Amino acid sequence: MYKSRGIISGYFAAFLSVFLIAQFSCDRKTAPSGAESANKKYLSLREGSGSKFGDYFSAGRKIALDLKDEIQIGPKPSIGALSRRGEFIILDSFGVRQILVFDTNGIYKTRIGSQGTGEGQYLYPDNMFLDQKTGRVYVSDGDLLRILEYDEDYRYLSEIALPVYIEQLLVTKEGRFFCFTSGSAGPDGADRVVYEFDRTGRIKNSFLRMPKTFVPAAEAKGGGMVHINDMFYIITPYEYTINRCNASGKVTAQVRIKTPFYTEMKMYADKKVETDLNERKRYHSTWSHIWWIINIGKDCLGVVYNEAGTKRYYLDIFTSDLDIIAHSILLPNLIATPHAIHTAGNDLYWLEYINSDGIENIAIAKYSFRYLHNSPMPVREEVETQ
C-alpha cells in the first residue's frame, strides 16, 4: 500500500517537473522575447462608436509645392522629414529618384544628394530619419543597401552598410540605430521585426518575432515603430497587436485590438495563393493591412489600417499606456505610399494631389491634433486583461 503510494507520488512529481520544463521551453519558442512578463490586454471596440476626424484634428492650411519647370515629381512621393528649420523634405524614391527640400511655404530650396552609385548618391531612397538633436539626415537606399548620412545643411558625411533591407530607420537620442522590416526573413533567416545595428552595419540585437499567423504569401509593406519616452511601440502589417518594448527588446506591454473596420488576416485554403498573382490579390483583399504607426502629440500614438479590400483608411489613437483615446477615424484622401503620413509634435502632414488650372500638383495637407490629456475617454470599450 505504502509502496504503491510512493510510486504514484514519485510519478506525480516526475510529471509535474516534465510539465514545468515543457511549459518553460514552449514559452521560449513561441512568445516574443520577453513577452512572458508583459502586461497583455485585449480591446474589443464596439461597432458604431467610431470617431470623426474633425473631433480630433483641426485642418490647417494646404501648402502647394511650388515646383519649378525643371523639377518633376515621381508617382509615389512621401514626406521624409521636417527639418529643425521647418523645411519639408520630400522623398521621391520611385521613378525620378530624388530628395527635395521645400521651405515652409512650399518653395523649392535644394536637393539632398543625387541619383547614382557614388559617394552620397542613391538609387532607391525610400526611407529617412532626421535626428532632431543634431539635425542630421539619414537616408536609406533600398537598392544599394546602405544608409547615407548628411549634416544639417544636407552635406554628405558618411555611409553605413545595411545588414538587411529596411522599411523604417530610427536613430535614438543616444545614437543607437534601429530598423524595422516586415519581410519574411532577416539577414540570418530570422523571423524578427526589429534589428539594432552599429555604424559598421553589424547586427547587435534583434527582437520581436513575426506573428505566428504570418506566411510568405501574406507579405506586405506596412506596420512600423515609433519611439516615445524611451520605449518602442511596434506593429506588423499582419495583426493588430501593438507591442511596447524597451531598447533591449523586452516586451513590457502588449495590446490586441478588434475594431469594426479591421478584418483579421485569415489563412487561405487554396494553395494557388502561393503561386498565382490574381489569387494573391484576392487573398490580400480579404483582410485589413496595418499601414502605419505614428507618434501624435507629446506621447500618443496612432495606428492606420485599411478596411479590407478598400482604399478607406482608418486611424485609432492610443495613449502611451496603450489605452484607447479614439478609434475608427476615417482619414480624408491621402497618397498611400510607405510613410505617407508624417507627424511632428501635434501636427499631422500628408501629401495630396490637387488640381490648379487643370494642372496636377502636389500639396502638403496639415492637420493639428487637439486631444487634451485631462479630457474623458470618449469611446466605450471592452477590456480584457490576460
Place this chain on the structure above:
Amino acid sequence: MKLNSVRMSRPAAFIGIFASVLLLLNVLLLFRISGLQTQNKIWKTKGVLNLAEQRALVEHGLEGEYLGDEIELLRREGFRLLDDHVSKLTLLYSFTITCDRCLNMEMDIYQTNASMLDETHVTPLMVFGNIDQLLFDRIVRSFGIKEFSIRDKEEVLIKKFSKLTTPIILLINSNGRILAAHISDYFDRAKSQRFYEKVFNIASRT
C-alpha cells in the same frame, strides 16, 4: 488516523525518485530526437533548388516558347506599338506592379543600356499590368518611357505568367518566339546586366 499512515516507506520513495529521474532522461532523449529530426529536415531540403536556381530553370523553360498569341491579343487591345514588331527583335518587359524596388532597378538598368539597344535595333516594349490608368500615366511620365509603354487592361501577360510576380524581360523575334528570358532579382543587379549582354549578342548575330 495515525501520522505514519501517510508517510512513504523508504524503498517506495527510492523507486519514486528513480522513476522520476528515468522519466526526465526520457524527456531529454525526446528533445534530442526532435533536434535530430529538424537537422534531418534541413538535410532533406538540400536537394531542393534555391530561388536563383528556380529562376534559372523557369527562364530556361521560357526560351523557345511561342508568344505570338499573346502579342496578337495585345495588338487587338489596340496597341499600335506592336505594328513595328513584325520586322524587328523586341525586348518585351512585363511589369506587374507588385514590387517598386524591382521596377526601379530594372528601369535603371534599362536606361544604362538604352542606347546600345537602339544601336542593335532592338525595340523595347513595356507592358504594365495590375495598375490603374492614373498610376500608369504617372509612372511612364516619371521614367520617361511613355512612347513605348502600354497598359495591359486585359492582363494578357499576367494570365500567361501569373506565377511570376517580379518583372520579366523577354527577347522575342518577329515570329513571337522567345529567344531569351530574364526574371528580375533585386538582390542581383549583375544578373540583369548579363541578360542585356546576351541580348546584344543575339541581336548582333541576327
